[in-house]
Amino acid sequence: MTEPFTADDDGVLQTLVRGLDVLRTVADMDGQATARTLSQRLGLSLSRCYHILRTLKATGHITRLPGGKLGIGPGGAALGRRLHAGLEPPPELSAVLTRLHLRTRETAYVSGWVNGDITLLRFVSAERAPGIGGLDVGYTGDVHARASCRAVLAHLPPEQADAVLRGDRLRRLTPRTQCDPDLLHADLTAIRRRGHAVDLEEFRPGLCCASAPYFDRDGRPAGSYTVSAPAARFGRSQRDLVAAVQEAAAVATNLIAGRGPGRPAGVTPERRTRAG
Numbered sequence: 001m002t003e004p005f006t007a008d009d010d011g012v013l014q015t016l017v018r019g020l021d022v023l024r025t026v027a028d029m030d031g032q033a034t035a036r037t038l039s040q041r042l043g044l045s046l047s048r049c050y051h052i053l054r055t056l057k058a059t060g061h062i063t064r065l066p067g068g069k070l071g072i073g074p075g076g077a078a079l080g081r082r083l084h085a086g087l088e089p090p091p092e093l094s095a096v097l098t099r100l101h102l103r104t105r106e107t108a109y110v111s112g113w114v115n116g117d118i119t120l121l122r123f124v125s126a127e128r129a130p131g132i133g134g135l136d137v138g139y140t141g142d143v144h145a146r147a148s149c150r151a152v153l154a155h156l157p158p159e160q161a162d163a164v165l166r167g168d169r170l171r172r173l174t175p176r177t178q179c180d181p182d183l184l185h186a187d188l189t190a191i192r193r194r195g196h197a198v199d200l201e202e203f204r205p206g207l208c209c210a211s212a213p214y215f216d217r218d219g220r221p222a223g224s225y226t227v228s229a230p231a232a233r234f235g236r237s238q239r240d241l242v243a244a245v246q247e248a249a250a251v252a253t254n255l256i257a258g259r260g261p262g263r264p265a266g267v268t269p270e271r272r273t274r275a276g
Helices: 014-029 035-042 046-058 074-087 091-104 147-153 158-166 181-194 231-257 269-275
Strands: 062-064 070-072 107-114 117-124 197-200 207-215 221-230
Touching (some): 014 074, 046 062, 091 107, 091 221, 107 147, 117 147, 117 221, 147 158, 147 207, 207 231, 221 231
Antiparallel strands (some): 062 070, 107 117, 207 221
16 A cells, blocks of 8 residues: 655655655665665665655666665656756865865865755765765765764854754764753854864764865855764874865965965964954
């Protein structure tokens, strides 16, 4: 029997949510997904999982691979191509990202504003670092737990930062995730003062990040550059990683302003914020 379309009080269709969860997990598992593993990972009954998979296969969003495994189909791949094309950062910002990755040899990310959300625009993975499941181009969630987002929020007017945080679910993703609004605002004040943000296993266990914001011509925060590393390695090289993301952000700010790639002359993040 076809499952009815049920909605929460906020109008969210749970059937659609489950279908998207299945599609996202198939992509994350990179050709290793099966109906049984998806059922176990997502807490779905096997029959419901099969029903969702048949629908996604019929629409071309997933395909069956040799050995009974599942992968992204042409419909899903087309969505990915359109997403990447719409979010590709300008070439000069991509070049800064590549330089950051080569300098640190860690996974590097650039984020920016897209339709009012702080959005992951592009990343370059490190061979020696584990991937972050579920974090891909276009990701906008969990701003409270990600250094890349807090680095930007710290330089917004307080009422705007508060509005963004109130729109987030403030999920506890790890034992170290900070979910208290007052403590988050205190952290934003500290980030604005020192010019960078860190995530110490707040988004994913065993993974740490450093991030610094870059600014537009009017001194408003336009996005951030971030690197991630396993916790043990991050602890040994945090100072160097912070310096690397701050330099990348300064270069991007100058390129946007048309000053060339040099460091800003005597301009601190707090001055840029006041000027904006």
